[in-house]
Amino acid sequence: MNTETQTFKGVGTPATRLYGLMAIVALGWVFLGGLFFTPEDAVQGDAVRIMYVHVPTAWIAYLAFIVTGVASACWMIGKKHSMGFDRVAGASAEVGVLFMAMTLLSGSLWGRITWGTYWVWDPRLTTTAFLFVTYIGYLAVRGLGGTAQQRARRSSVIALLAVLEIPLVHFSVVLWRSLHQRATVLSPDGDIKMDGIMLFTLLFGVFGFSVLFAWLVSHRQRIMAMQDAQQTTAIDVAVAERLKEAQA
Amino acid sequence: MDLTPRTSSDNAPLAPRKRNRKWKYVAMLAVVVTAGGFIVSQFLTSAIDFYCNVDEIGQRAGCGPNRRLRVQGTVEQDSLKSGMGSTTFVLMFNNQTIDVRYNGDPGGIFQECIPVVAHGQLVGDTFEANRIEVKHSNSYSEANPDRLAQSKAEQCSLLAG
Numbered sequence: 402m403n404t405e406t407q408t409f410k411g412v413g414t415p416a417t418r419l420y421g422l423m424a425i426v427a428l429g430w431v432f433l434g435g436l437f438f439t440p441e442d443a444v445q446g447d448a449v450r451i452m453y454v455h456v457p458t459a460w461i462a463y464l465a466f467i468v469t470g471v472a473s474a475c476w477m478i479g480k481k482h483s484m485g486f487d488r489v490a491g492a493s494a495e496v497g498v499l500f501m502a503m504t505l506l507s508g509s510l511w512g513r514i515t516w517g518t519y520w521v522w523d524p525r526l527t528t529t530a531f532l533f534v535t536y537i538g539y540l541a542v543r544g545l546g547g548t549a550q551q552r553a554r555r556s557s558v559i560a561l562l563a564v565l566e567i568p569l570v571h572f573s574v575v576l577w578r579s580l581h582q583r584a585t586v587l588s589p590d591g592d593i594k595m596d597g598i599m600l601f602t603l604l605f606g607v608f609g610f611s612v613l614f615a616w617l618v619s620h621r622q623r624i625m626a627m628q629d630a631q632q633t634t635a636i637d638v639a640v641a642e643r644l645k646e647a648q649a
Numbered sequence: 650m651d652l653t654p655r656t657s658s659d660n661a662p663l664a665p666r667k668r669n670r671k672w673k674y675v676a677m678l679a680v681v682v683t684a685g686g687f688i689v690s691q692f693l694t695s696a697i698d699f700y701c702n703v704d705e706i707g708q709r710a711g712c713g714p715n716r717r718l719r720v721q722g723t724v725e726q727d728s729l730k731s732g733m734g735s736t737t738f739v740l741m742f743n744n745q746t747i748d749v750r751y752n753g754d755p756g757g758i759f760q761e762c763i764p765v766v767a768h769g770q771l772v773g774d775t776f777e778a779n780r781i782e783v784k785h786s787n788s789y790s791e792a793n794p795d796r797l798a799q800s801k802a803e804q805c806s807l808l809a810g
Contacts, residue, residue: 440791445758449789516782517757522695531688538681544674578700578721580766585787594788 412623420616427609431457434602442599448514449599455507456586457606458500459529461614463567465497466536468618470564473557484629485622487553490560491543492621494536496614501533516580524573525581532570535563549629698768703742706771714771720747721784723764740767740776748775755781 435453442449469490476486508526509519520526543556569576574583586593586603593600701712703722712718722740729738736751738761749767759765759781769778 443790443792444763445785445789446792448758452789513757515758515785517755517759518782521782522691524692527688527692531685534681534684534688538678538685541674541677541681544670544677546671546674580782580784582785582787585789588787594786594790596790599789599791 412620412627414619417616417619420612420619424609424613424616427605427612431602431606431609434598434605439598439602440596445515448511451507451511451514452599453602453606455504455511456603457610458507459504460607461610462497462500462504463571464611465493465500465614465618466532466564466567468493469497469536469539469560473560476553477557477561482550482553484549484553485626487549487557488622488625488629489618490553490556491540492618492625494539494543494560495621496617498533498536498540499617500610500614501529501536505529505533521580523580524577525570525579528566528570528573532563532566535566539563549632700766703740703747704745706745706747706776717768717770718776720749720767720769720776720778721764722747722767724759724761726761729761736781740765749778750775751778751781755783757781757783758785759783 431453435450439450439453441447472486472490472493476482476484476490479486508529512521513519539556539559542559543552545552545555547555571584573579574581585595586600588594595603698717698719699711700719700721701709703720705712706718706720707713720740722742725739725741725746729736731737731754734752736753736755738749739746740749741747749769751767751769755765764784764786766782766784767776767778768780768782769776771777
């Protein structure tokens with residue numbers, strides 16, 4: 402028992418501390434740059450500042466769900482079915498849901514100011530909401546109980562299906578007529594229609610939120626490892642107790 | 650070996666708590682499925698209104714009178730008039746225009762030379778809108794009054810489709 406306690410003293414490592422520090426610095430710049438150093442947009446005015454949170458959180462939510470899909474595939478394909486992959490998948494989905502919630506909330510506020518409405522059942526908004534709900538479902542399925550292997554098996558199947566929604570969300574503005582504007586940075590013609598300082602702050606936001614994502618996922622998956630170890634320890638203790646009873 | 654949970658006073662509370670936790674996730678899953686169904690049904694309901702560009706009015710099947718439509722176009726320069734609680738303007742797309750009347754103030758960043766989606770019905774030659782949504786383009790540039798004044802007409806015609 403002492404060994405277990407010593408092994409899991411905390412979930413921080415030098416690497417996570419570095420990520421944390423980088424996230425603070427980068428997001429500090431996004432906060433200052435987004436609010437004070439970047440100009441108003443010619444059409445949208447100050448409302449454009451929401452973009453520095455909305456776009457990076459949307460991209461990182463996509464990234465998080467892709468990481469969940471890839472980690473789930475690695476768990477499935479791997480001969481050892483390493484639970485580390487399953488924990489990364491779960492942790493990444495949790496962080497992805499958090500970022501997607503931020504995307505929906507910031508997008509809704511942005512929509513109220515520019516479109517004149519908080520919400521419309523537009524293809525981009527609808528598919529994003531559906532993606533969000535899908536991953537909440539994924540997290541619910543993970544919590545349904547059973548052994549760690551059972552949890553990994555059923556959630557990996559869902560993760561591999563759910564990740565297919567991402568291209569649909571991304572290309573929804575091209576596939577259907579949409580109120581939501583088309584991509585600016587990832588536009589197919591490669592022409593980025595954004596002033597330099599705005600683009601710099603936006604990309605710095607992507608970097609900052611990426612590092613924050615890495616920091617959150619590494620901590621969360623280590624906490625999950627501790628929970629799994631605790632469960633295993635509890636079973637070991639129960640077995641030892643019963644053996645002792647049988648011997649008595 | 651029997652490894653069922655203990656029923657002694659020390660361990661008894663653990664088993665029901667675990668069961669409760671499981672039901673919490675089952676309830677969460679039920680909410681998720683309901684929410685998913687709601688999202689899809691709302692999307693399909695909204696898709697019932699045809700989405701037409703101004704130049705498709707009367708040309709494309711479904712983009713005619715006697716039904717609700719969503720019409721997309723750009724607010725023509727110098728066409729915007731407000732008063733008596735209503736807003737009128739001319740919407741254009743691909744050099745085709747249509748008169749639009751909306752009871753109220755559209756809100757958002759509604760202005761001339763901006764793309765909008767008007768929800769409503771064609772009555773005679775006028776589109777009677779009861780909802781206006783403002784689209785914004787995917788280009789972002791610093792507000793510059795001189796540059797704006799010079800390029801407004803050009804921008805308006807570019808946005809017109």
